[in-house]
Amino acid sequence: MSNTLSTTSQTTLRRQNLLGTWRQSPPDAINRLRSMTQRQFYAQNLADQLFTLSELSYLYARKTHDKAYFMAAALYAYAYLNPQAPASERPSPFSQHFRQACDIYMLSLTEALGSPVHVSSQLWTLPFGTLNLDGVPTSYQWHGHNLTDLRPLARLSITGIENIYSQAGLGEPVGGLPHLSNAEDHSFTISDKLRVPLNLQVLVPSPRTQILSNTLQGHLALTAMDEAKPPNAPNPLQYDQTAARAVSLDETMDWSLEYKGFLDGRLFDQTNAAQLFAIEPHQYGHRPVILVHGTASSAARWASMVNDLMEDPVIRQNYEFWFFSYATGNPIPYSALQLRQSLLHTIQQLGGTQADPALGEMTLIGHSQGGLLIKLLAIQAEDKLWNGMVPKPLNSLKISDKYKQFLHETLFPSPLPQIKSVVFISTPQRGSYLAGFSLAHMVGRMVSFPLTVTEATRAVLASDPALRRLNMRPWRVGSVYGMSPRSAFIRSLSPIPVTPDITAHSIIPVTGGGQNLEKADDGVVTYKSAHVPYVRSELVVPHSGHSTQSNPITIAEVRRILLENLQNNSTTETLTKQDISTMGGLYQQPEQTQQAEAAQ
Incomplete structure (x- = not known):
């Protein structure tokens, strides 16, 4: 918003001989223009005068930080927009001031209501009278959960997420924390830090009549983005969903845990934290996607991918995203067991596939070591x-x-029956050459393991004299050496291939252009290691490093796979492989298909 008056407001002030008054005493200019507007209520230029009153009040409020003037600016803007009137009485959306008035309404509410936003009933003393606001009903809940700690999102600057998504409309975008009664479950939870994108409005019946009186009556209205728009809200509602996600991650993430979780295999046992969490309550018919x-990474690394995928309406209506966290220095089979147990407990907690068949249509997506974890849930070993x-x-063994x-x-x-597809991203199927370096071994020696792992290893070595020759020192049991090609x-x-009942896909980044895949790598994993013959599709992402989760080609391929999974019982239009190829992805034909064609 500019600090300079619009041409319309300057014209309105000149016509009323108030431009000089505005420069010398803004409150006097606002009061005199208000009085003139009250006397000229049926004048043809009423809309222009209401817009001017809104702009003047907003600019003066920015200068003085007076919340009463911010609220007055919001009310004038609302009266100008007059959303409850017939369409013929509302300003045209093509008007140069329409979006500006929406912004004044939004930003003025942001400043007037402060942070955190209180949505209880309240009485305002305005520069020209009083405003009695009824609060949001105490019965209002989001998917059965009360919302607390509402924070404004309009003025936030977002970094760390590739694409910013918001929905234009009327109102103040805020983010609220759901109060979760089941947060004490340590296997699966809805994160208590992930914010719900909401729209907050001050609604005033007959706004053009009320705004020129000295006593106003209105109410606060709160609407979640995934709820139906209230019938008395003809205009679209404004949301800032990416900002809500960014605030959630900023409040959730302790980046040091990425390295603590690598070095201390006991981290989740000691903190008793949930290893599997969701960004929203499970909804019937939504298929879980487990990331x-x-x-040495964390769930936050999926932020850009999930942010993009959730903007696809088909995916948003059919899928939900769960995140698995684990101590990444632990032995890979041990972490895979934790993933298996977390999923089984969650499925049971949600009533099983009898309560919702969608729980039996899971997709697991694993990056790097995470790909090895999900493979251990998709094979008959x-x-x-x-x-x-x-x-x-x-x-x-005598143990x-x-x-x-x-x-x-x-x-x-053995395969988890509820898993229907897996997606490997940058996965060292045959090991990572970096894991074979002496530096990786030195770092691996610094990892401490859970007592169960240590005791089980000792029991195996002590059970038979012939096994004492096995080199099962702790650092060789952990994930670093476990990913060594040796x-x-x-x-x-x-x-060991993925079982035929589970559809597998590979996404393999390479730092070069992908012309010579025999020598290509992503800086951590070679193409030859990541390539496996039993996948339905394999996409090479050129000019991409190991951390490819935010690459638009990678995200588009995940979207294509998820939409393809719906095709079995839906007519949903999918993103095609040709679409991905035009973005620069290189599809490689699986070896099994090549062999079948050669046989023909």
């Missing part, structure tokens, strides 16, 4: 993993049933 981050790592059958069960759960994984774990896991 699993990579090494039988004894292949164990035999590749330990030369003795598990049942032959307690407790440790046998633990080892069976971690190293004999590790027994990665060499045993890589040949």
Whole structure:
């Protein structure tokens, strides 16, 4: 908003001989113009005078920081827009002042109502009278949850998220925290820091009549973005959904936890924090998409992708996003077991697939190490993993049933029935060459593991003299060495395909143009390591580093996959592979398809 008067306001002041008064005494100019407008209520230039009163009050409020003038500016702007009147009596949306009046209304409410925003009943003393505002009904809830700590979003500057999305309309965009009664569940929760995008309005019946009286009556109205627009709100409502997401992440994230979670495998056990959380309550019919981050990373790394995907109405109406966090230095099978247990507990907590069949249509997306975690939930390993790592059958070891069960759960994984598709992003299927470097080994030696992992490892080594020769020192058990191409774990896991009942996709970034894939890598993982033959689709993202989650080609491919998943029982139009190719992605034909065509 400019500090200079618009041409319309200057013209209005000149016609009333008030321009000099405005320059010398703004309050006198506002009061005199208001009096003239009251006497000329049926004049043809009433709308221009209301707009001028709004602009004058706003500019004076910015100079004096007087909340009463900010509220007056909002009320004048609302009267000018007159949203409750027939369309013929409202200003044209093509008017040069229409959007400006909407902005004055929004910014004035932001300043008048402050932070946090109080939505209880309140009495205002205005420069010309009083305003009695009825508050938001105490019965108002968002998906059964009370909202607290409403914060204005209009003046925030957003960084760290690639694309900014907002919805133009009328009102003040705010973000509210849902008060969650189930936050004590430590397996799955709706984050208590993620804010709901809301619209707040001061609604005044018959605004052009009331604004020129000395006693005004109105009420506050609060509407969540995913709710139906109130029937008495003919205009679109303004929201700032990206700002709400950005504030959520800023308040949620302790960036040091990315490295603490890598070095301290006991982190989640000690803090008792939920490892699986959602950004909104589960809704019937919404298929969960579970995002699993990579090494020394966190859920915040998915921010740009989720921000973009949630703007697609088909995805927003059919999917919801859950985030899994884990101590990334721990052994990969142990972290995969935590993911499995969290998902099973959550499915049960939500009533199972009997309560909602959509819970049986899960998509898991894993980046880097996260891709290895999700693979362990999508394979029928039988004894292949164990035999590749330990030369003795598990049942032959003289260890307690407790440790046998633990080892069976971690190293004999089977597919989770509720998973229908998996997406590997930058995944070291055959290991990462960086994990083989001596520096990575040195860092791996600094990781501390949960007591269960340490005790189970010791029990295995002590159970048979022949096993004492196994090099199972703690640093070789952790994820860093586990991702080395030389590790027994990665060499045993890589040949095992995803079960045919689960559709797999690969997204593989390379730093070059993708012409010579045999020598290409993303700075961490080579193409040859990430490439597997059993996926339905493989997309190479050229000129992209390992952290490709924010790359628009990567995001578009995830969107295509999610829409394709809906095609089994829907006629939804999907983003095609040709669409991705025009953006610069390079599709590689899976080896199984190539072999089938060669046979023909």
